[in-house]
Amino acid sequence: MKCARVLAATLAIAAVAPASAQLAPGRSGASDEPRTASEEEFWFFMRELGACLAKTKREQSMAFLATVVDSPQEKRAFDGLIRKGGSNVCMRNMVRATVVRAQVRGVVAEGLYKLQPPGAVPAAVASDRQIRSIHDFADCYIARNHADARGLLITTKLGTVEESQRVQAMSQQFGVCLPQGRKVPIVPTDIRMALAGALYRASTVLPMTAQGTN
Secondary structure, X not given: OOHHHHOOOOEEEOOOOOOOEEEOOOOXXXXXXXXXXXXXXHHHHHHXXXXXXXXXXXXXXXXXXXXXXXXXHXXXXXHHHHOOOOOOHHHOOEEEEOXXXXXXXXXXXXXXXXXXXXXXXXXXXXXXXXXXXXXXXXXXXXXXXHHHHHHHHHHOOXXXXXXXXXXHHHHHHOHXXXXXXXXXXXXXXXXXXXXXXXXXXXXXXXXXXXXXXX
C-alpha cells in the first residue's frame, strides 16, 4: 500500500461528552437529593462497572459480548446484565445512569480481558481489507500493534489525561487501519473500548460477530 493512501485519512483527536449519571444522596454534600456526576466521576463509575460485571456476572458478560452489535439479542443480553428496573450491586453509589451499550461492551470487555492471561495474537489483517467499523479498525490495529493496545489498557485508566496522551501517541500507527479518503475523529475513550473488545476476542478466540457501526 502506498504511503499516500495510508495517510489519506485525516486524524483529529476529539473529545466526547460522556453519558449522564447521578450520585446517591450522601454523596451530594448537605443535600439529600441526588446530584449529577462529574465527567471524572462518570468515567470512574464506568471503570468500576466493567470490572464488577466481569467478576460478578462473568457468564452473562461473556454472553453479552458474544451477541451481534445493535441486534435484538444484544439488547436482551444487555437488559439481563444490567437488570433494568431492579437492583444491581455494580451500580454502587449511582442511583441512575444513562449509558450507551457500546460503552458497556467496552468496559465489560476490558474487565473480562484483565481476568485472564493474554491469549492468541491474531495474524495481520490484509492491507486491502475494507474497514467498515470501529471494530474492524480495532481488529486491524491489534494484529499489528498488540503490545501497544494491551499497554493502553494496562498502564492507563478510562477517561483520563494519560489515556488521551497514550492514544494520541498511538495514532501515528492508525493510518493503515482507518477508512481511506475521509476525515476520522479519534475519540480516546472510544478507541480504548474498541481495542478492549478486540483484545478480548483475540484472547478468547471469539469470532468477530459485529460488522455494523460503532
